[in-house]
Amino acid sequence: MAGGALLPASAAAQDAALVTRAIPSTGERLPVVGLGTWITFNVGDDPVARDTCADVMRNFFATGGRIIDSSPMYGSSQAVIGYGLAKLGMPATLFSADKVWIAAASRGAAQIEESRAHWGISRFDLLQVHNLLAWQDHLPMLFAMKQAGRLRYVGITTSEGRRHRDVEQIMRSQPLDFVQVTYNPVDREVEDRILPLARERGIAVIVNRPFQQGALIDAVSQHPLPAWAAEIGCLNWAQVLLKFVVSHPAVTCAIPATTRVAHVRENMGAARGAMPDEPMRRRIVAHVERLQ
């Protein structure tokens, strides 16, 4: 595929069916692109910024998005999500993912309840122990909530390569539904052990910081989009980076964060059309590393 035929093919890819992946523990399918809220949704009481975030959410749902991820660590993000959900009339397709992030085990349940109230939902779909903080205490509580029907899935998170040995140990010893890690064409440490282990153990994988918190996309955006991007239906760099991430067979979804409607639509475009095969994935890595 080359030359003038590429652009129509790429445009057509944006209208293709949404790519979904199954959560191994249940078979429930999720679109491969979700919405993160780290930094971007922490806008406090700013009414203009809150409405912008609600617009981002509106476009996210309109383009087939389901999973929104947040944390008590993210300042006002949970409350801003709640504002957006209320404004949008609580979209039925929402898959709510949040975290417990508190050192005192006795306060975990109260923090979860506070988070739930911020979102304005009856229960979370997924709760994760944020950055493994007090995981020995919080995981039994989350499993008990799941057992009681007050939660659907349980997971753990890490980011930026923190405590991977501990993550592996917990993945081996606990009946997790999800693990959340950092992965992108530059940060690929999880390819060695965590992603293969997730496949082996039947654990869904959420990928955070697919753009290295904006740094990676800022770096590659200085350069023209390679012609071969059209072969995988990519119209921009964000889609190339996201398709690299979600094309790993162990990855369930990526959760890029943004405050811009145009960007959320671009991101959701990565959940459609052809996905890179292994040679193309290696090509993406080599190209991005050259541009760094």
Added chain:
Amino acid sequence: MTEWWTYRLSSFLLFSPRTWFRLHELYNAEIWPAQVAALMLGLAIVVLARRGGGRSGPVIALLLAACWLWVAWAFHWRRYATINFAATWFAAAFAVEALLLVVLGAARGRLAFAANAWRHPGIWLVAFALIVQPLVGLLAGRSLLQSEYFGVAPDPTATATLGVLLLARRRSPALMAIPLLWCAVSGAFASMMRTPDMLVMPLVALMTIGAALARRRRDVGPA
């Protein structure tokens, strides 16, 4: 176990520069014209420091304490804490500084000024805080509404306080600790946001420490 060591410094930047600037914009709009009143307060502090005398120290300490308490409550507690959980600690630190100014500066008389102390570098810091520091925001791409003003925002309030303390003939070193610490905290957040004015507060701290050490050497030097 909080495992704080597993976090990078950048992990504690929970908001974008745009959100930070908007926070100041909404805050300034909400409290207007408190900025003008605070500027008048700052000029009054300068006049009192120039006049010197027995009452100037306690009065200046009380005026500065009012500014620190306002910033603790109106800025850190009510505004900043909506986007940064650490702002509740900042509010506490600013309230402690206000308390120290009341107790050490006003009640115990550990802040005193000599008349006509104009040549000291402290006066330049005070002038910078009152007049120049709000304009530095413009160079950094912020509008006047998004700038920080003495008496109502933390950076110029800390800068002016350090300048006033340098001007003082007698001062308690304890009064300098929190403003200097704030210079480091503010500089750290600004560097994480990579704002063009990120070096301002660290430079204010270095200038203060340098001037204080120079005066100490002069005071204890050979007669």
